[in-house]
Amino acid sequence: MMRTVFSMKHKQFAAAVVDMCRPLSWLAILSSVAFAAPRSGLAAPSEEKSEADPKALKALARSTAYLRGLPAFSVQAYVTRDEVIYSGYKLERSSNVRMSVRRPDRLRAEVSGDQGARLFVYDGKYLSVFLKDENYFGSILAPATLLGTLESIERHGIELPLLDLVYIAMGGQLEPNITDAGLIGVSNVDGVSCLQLAFRGHAVDWQLWIEQGDKPLLRKLVITTTDDPARPQYSAVFHWDLTTPIVETDFAFAPPKNVSRLTFGSGERRSAELSPPADRATP
Amino acid sequence: MTHRKRRIIAALAALLATAFIPSHSPTEAQARGVSRSYARSSVHASRNVNVNRNVNVNVHNDYHYDHWGHPIAAAVAVTATAVAVGTMVAALPPHCSVLVVGSVTYQNCGGVYYQPVYRADTVQYVVVNHP
Numbered sequence: 269m270m271r272t273v274f275s276m277k278h279k280q281f282a283a284a285v286v287d288m289c290r291p292l293s294w295l296a297i298l299s300s301v302a303f304a305a306p307r308s309g310l311a312a313p314s315e316e317k318s319e320a321d322p323k324a325l326k327a328l329a330r331s332t333a334y335l336r337g338l339p340a341f342s343v344q345a346y347v348t349r350d351e352v353i354y355s356g357y358k359l360e361r362s363s364n365v366r367m368s369v370r371r372p373d374r375l376r377a378e379v380s381g382d383q384g385a386r387l388f389v390y391d392g393k394y395l396s397v398f399l400k401d402e403n404y405f406g407s408i409l410a411p412a413t414l415l416g417t418l419e420s421i422e423r424h425g426i427e428l429p430l431l432d433l434v435y436i437a438m439g440g441q442l443e444p445n446i447t448d449a450g451l452i453g454v455s456n457v458d459g460v461s462c463l464q465l466a467f468r469g470h471a472v473d474w475q476l477w478i479e480q481g482d483k484p485l486l487r488k489l490v491i492t493t494t495d496d497p498a499r500p501q502y503s504a505v506f507h508w509d510l511t512t513p514i515v516e517t518d519f520a521f522a523p524p525k526n527v528s529r530l531t532f533g534s535g536e537r538r539s540a541e542l543s544p545p546a547d548r549a550t551p
Numbered sequence: 552m553t554h555r556k557r558r559i560i561a562a563l564a565a566l567l568a569t570a571f572i573p574s575h576s577p578t579e580a581q582a583r584g585v586s587r588s589y590a591r592s593s594v595h596a597s598r599n600v601n602v603n604r605n606v607n608v609n610v611h612n613d614y615h616y617d618h619w620g621h622p623i624a625a626a627v628a629v630t631a632t633a634v635a636v637g638t639m640v641a642a643l644p645p646h647c648s649v650l651v652v653g654s655v656t657y658q659n660c661g662g663v664y665y666q667p668v669y670r671a672d673t674v675q676y677v678v679v680n681h682p
Contacts, residue, residue: 285585305615326573327625348591349589349592350589350590351588351589351590352571352587352589352590353618353619353620354587354620355618357619359619361589383673384606385670386672397669399674402564402674404667404669404674406669410575422596425668425669425670425671426669427592427593427596427671427672431592431593431595431596432593432594432595435593435595436595441593442594445594445595445597448667467594467599469594470597471591471597472591472594473599475592485600491590491591491593491594491597492590493590493591493597495589496590498588500588500589500590501590502590502591502592528656528667529653529654529655529668530667530668530669530674531666531667531669532667532668532670
């Protein structure tokens, strides 16, 4: 609306100002703004009651059930993530992730990207992070399952790569953060025919691409952050390996001898002194 | 001019004034320090409003940041005067020496001790008391 005001010539502008002093013209402006509001396939949750498409929810549930049926898997992902710097400029950061997971308590994830090389290892007891370039190593006592670990690490400032994928594969639910859902149609991801689904939730609009056919694997995930005016995006394209055997040594890691110790979260305590997460503090 | 009309014109003027302010005009603190935010990377974690998405790094005496967020060392290193314990910085001041206590590597930068912290996928440094 302001743009149209600015594009007017001075005389028209003065006339418009005078015009706005009449109550009726406000009505006209308000109604025109209401009609000019963008219409999208997904209704904003505040505007009207959610009309989540059951077909989209069913497709998500089918994929989730399939992932939970895999005893172990390896996945490689190309990830991009916008960083908003103070001027509102969106820098795209990217990384490659190689991850192996074994139900219910093993994970190894190697990340190489703009932020440097990171290695995350969870062995059912400790979650360790090794920053190869900076030669830092940190380790924290973790819950006994991967799902429990995922739910508790956020408060330590640790963000595991491909968090949603691991979370749902281990039995977590994304449904609590769905206020709207739509089945968009068939879309191709790296030569694989997929169903594209669109969801809306708290602080995020997100899209999933799920492989069509017998193996409803996640092939792509896009998340738009909607509570930031710059609306930065995250995207991950997944390549699966369900055949290479996963062995115990995949989850073993010993840091180099000269490594420097890193703490987590607020850094008030040393990592060696970190108490176990609250949910397993009492035996 | 009636009182009501004057009120309407004042409201209109205020509306026009806000339209002229760029939506991303940096505040003084942002221009001197660095404030970054990343796209949320998890649908699951986004339910939690307090997820550590923002990296707000305090203004540092020895550094300022260019508008792409890179730290630039001050021409003359300012002695870090009374940096509060708990202050988080993204880059260390110049000329630090290493101090290892137990398994933790501290940096002694002109008498101020920094401890490395893994936070929001980067190594940051928090000011601590003499270890």
